[in-house]
Amino acid sequence: MKRIVTIQDISCVGKCSLTVALPIISAMGVETAILPTAVLSTHTMFSGFTVKDLQDQIEPISAHWKKEGIDFDAIYTGYLASAEQIDLVKDFFDTFGEKDTLLFVDPAMADNGKLYVGFPDDFPKAMASLCAKADIIVPNLTEACLMTGVEYKTEYDVEYIREVLRKLAALGTKKAVVLTGVTAEQNKTGVSGLNVETGEFFGFSHEKLDRNYHGTGDVFSSATVGALERGKSLEEALRIAARFTVASIRETMENDPDKTYGVDFEAVIPGLIADLK
Ligand code: PXL
Numbered sequence: 552m553k554r555i556v557t558i559q560d561i562s563c564v565g566k567c568s569l570t571v572a573l574p575i576i577s578a579m580g581v582e583t584a585i586l587p588t589a590v591l592s593t594h595t596m597f598s599g600f601t602v603k604d605l606q607d608q609i610e611p612i613s614a615h616w617k618k619e620g621i622d623f624d625a626i627y628t629g630y631l632a633s634a635e636q637i638d639l640v641k642d643f644f645d646t647f648g649e650k651d652t653l654l655f656v657d658p659a660m661a662d663n664g665k666l667y668v669g670f671p672d673d674f675p676k677a678m679a680s681l682c683a684k685a686d687i688i689v690p691n692l693t694e695a696c697l698m699t700g701v702e703y704k705t706e707y708d709v710e711y712i713r714e715v716l717r718k719l720a721a722l723g724t725k726k727a728v729v730l731t732g733v734t735a736e737q738n739k740t741g742v743s744g745l746n747v748e749t750g751e752f753f754g755f756s757h758e759k760l761d762r763n764y765h766g767t768g769d770v771f772s773s774a775t776v777g778a779l780e781r782g783k784s785l786e787e788a789l790r791i792a793a794r795f796t797v798a799s800i801r802e803t804m805e806n807d808p809d810k811t812y813g814v815d816f817e818a819v820i821p822g823l824i825a826d827l828k
Pocket residue numbers: 560562567568591593594595596629630659667766768769
């Protein structure tokens with residue numbers, strides 16, 4: 552069985568980051584180790600949340616794992632709370648990134664043209680330096696624009712998407728840069744990527760549901776990592792993840808349309824597993 556480690560916060564309530572990655576990737580038949588960077592009572596869109604930073608645990612935990620000879624087929628990072636945490640994660644990549652270890656970075660920090668609450672304006676620069684060390688990155692358009700300096704637009708054409716992808720590749724990512732939640736088609740959404748090794752663009756559009764929920768990026772990234780580790784090609788893994796994310800949103804719209812936090816992905820995990828066959 553493949554073993555990955557995912558490095559992000561644990562928001563106790565909110566269905567994002569580790570409470571999404573752990574169940575989804577495990578259910579896909581991939582051992583999922585975790586390195587929690589902080590414990591929050593909820594994700595940061597609630598008011599009055601508590602935070603306990605755990606970054607001083609990253610080095611001792613890593614040292615113990617190294618001593619035990621533990622290794623990973625992939626390292627998947629999501630929400631990271633500070634530039635210092637990013638530096639510690641870069642060291643973790645250097646320590647545990649073997650030749651065949653997939654380094655997958657979801658630079659979860661912004662959406663709808665804005666950084667999430669609590670991040671300083673220079674945070675995207677630090678995140679860009681982590682993306683430079685990764686094999687695959689999966690920013691949304693806001694995150695991509697903040698890291699590359701391209702102007703964020705809500706209406707655009709294929710050439711704009713390609714320009715953003717070329718600028719992302721110039722950050723230094725090794726294998727592929729992937730933009731999520733983008734398409735030049737009306738009333739749809741989609742995924743657009745650039746294979747950095749071959750210079751080829753790829754992508755697909757899919758159904759856009761008329762609702763925005765929190766944590767869908769984490770659902771998408773987790774399913775992508777799980778599918779990659781189950782041997783799917785990147786494009787197939789992204790398609791599986793997109794179908795799962797759409798199914799999770801549809802499920803939430805049916806059960807609890809006004810939900811203010813993460814999607815009801817739990818109910819549609821059987822479909823995700825079937826999709827891996
Ligand atoms: O990936 C989203 C996310 C993860 N973790 C925390 C967050 C958010 C989004 O706001 O606040 C703590």
